[in-house]
Amino acid sequence: MTVSRVLRNRGDVSEATREKVLAAAKKLGYVPNRIAGALASQRVNLVAVIIPSMSNMVFPEVMTGISEVLDGTELQAVVGLTHYKPDREEQVLYEMLSWRPSGVIIAGLEHTDASKAMMRAAGIPVVEIMDTDGEPIDSAVGISHRRAGRQMGEAIVAAGYRRIGFMGTKMPLDHRARKRFEGMTQALAKAGLEIEDREFYEGGSGFVKGREMTQAMLSRSPDLDFLYYSNDMIGAGGLLWCLEQGIDVPGRLGLAGFNGVNLLHGLPKLLCTMDACRNEIGRRAAQLIADRVATPDQGRGAIIELSPEIALGDTIRRAAAD
Known part of the structure; x- marks a missing residue:
């Protein structure tokens, strides 16, 4: 005993x-044997974390935040990857829930009807992360991507740019990038402007894609004076290509990305970007789960919206934008 x-x-x-x-x-x-020990409680001390990818810098930082909190509890995160595919997310969620975890942390607010039904019927805390522009199943922790897009659009207009191009992932696969795009176009519309060119891609983010898309867009739309990228990695590729071509950044051409990736601080110029609060999102989501496991009704239905800030860097006309 x-x-x-x-x-x-x-x-x-x-x-x-x-x-x-x-x-x-x-x-x-x-x-x-945790499974044997869970027979009486019908739950194991696992938290299902379902995210799109671990191949870029975004979700590893979220996972770090989750681990920092759960390490102080009996709970243990187990990760499933969806590759931004709704059907894959449904399958991963089904498998995860079959183990009767103590909670679920899942990226995004958009899911298939079957996935929503499973989460509602699970009877455990569910925290949807990264986004607050929508109605969560239970609780949510993230940022408003529409607001983030509007803020960047307002900064672009304030800096005096007028001919803007956009580059990012194909919108049906990346709801959060779509919302930032919508927010930015709203801000531009208030100033009487609109997106003059756009380019979309599938697959992982990377320098090469950014270089290729930037070259293609400026070849067909040479009068553009600002390029907004849906993430920092393709933005960094675009910046390097522009510098190699001798383009005056930010005088002739302004650039901005999204995510605030620290890895890019070694570039010749700091890319204008916006921090997505990744680590804090992970920490807050994990704390909600831990609190709910300890006290089931604590934090139920909570929506925690964090506020990212623009880091102007060296690729936007700072004096006009300040």
């Missing part, structure tokens, strides 16, 4: 006895 209490981290056991039991378990290579 004493060993059982130690291994389940329960009961009144002296620290000396606890250390002896844990040392013996470690020496024997013993791992407790």
Whole structure:
């Protein structure tokens, strides 16, 4: 009984006895059967984290935030990747829920009807992350991407740019990029402007795509004076191409991305960008789950909207934009 209490981290056991039991378990290579232990409670101490990708810099930082919080609890994150495909998300969610996790953290607010039904019927805390522009199943932590797009559009207009091009992922696959695009076009419309050229791509973000799209867009629309990229990685590729061509950035051509990727601080110029609050989103989402597991009604229905800020960098006319 004493060993059982130690291994389940329960009961009144002296620290000396606890250390002896844990040392013996470690020496024997013993791992407790969590599934057997979960039969009575019908739950395992797993938090299903369902995200689109780990191939860029966005979601690893979210995962870091989640881990920083869950490391102080009995909960453990288990990750499933959807590759931005709704049907894949549905399959991953089905498999994850079959293990009866204690909670779900899932990217985005847009899901198939079947995925929504599964989350509503699961009877566990569900936190949708990255986006607050919509109605969550339960709770949500993120930013307003429409507001972020409007803020960037307002900064572009204030800096004196008038002929704007947009580059990003194909909108049906990236709802958050679509909302930023919508927000930016609203801000431009208030100033009597509109997007003059646009380019979309599929697949992972990268420098090469940014270079290729920038070259193609400026070849067909040489009078553009600002390029807005849906993420920093393609924006960095575009910046490098422009500098190689001797284009005056930000005088002749302004550039901006999104995500605030620290990796890009080594570029010849700092890209104008906006921090997506990735680590804080992960931390807040994990804390909501941990709180709800401890106290089921605490935080139910919470919507936490964080406020990203524009970092002007070196690729927008700073004096006019300030």
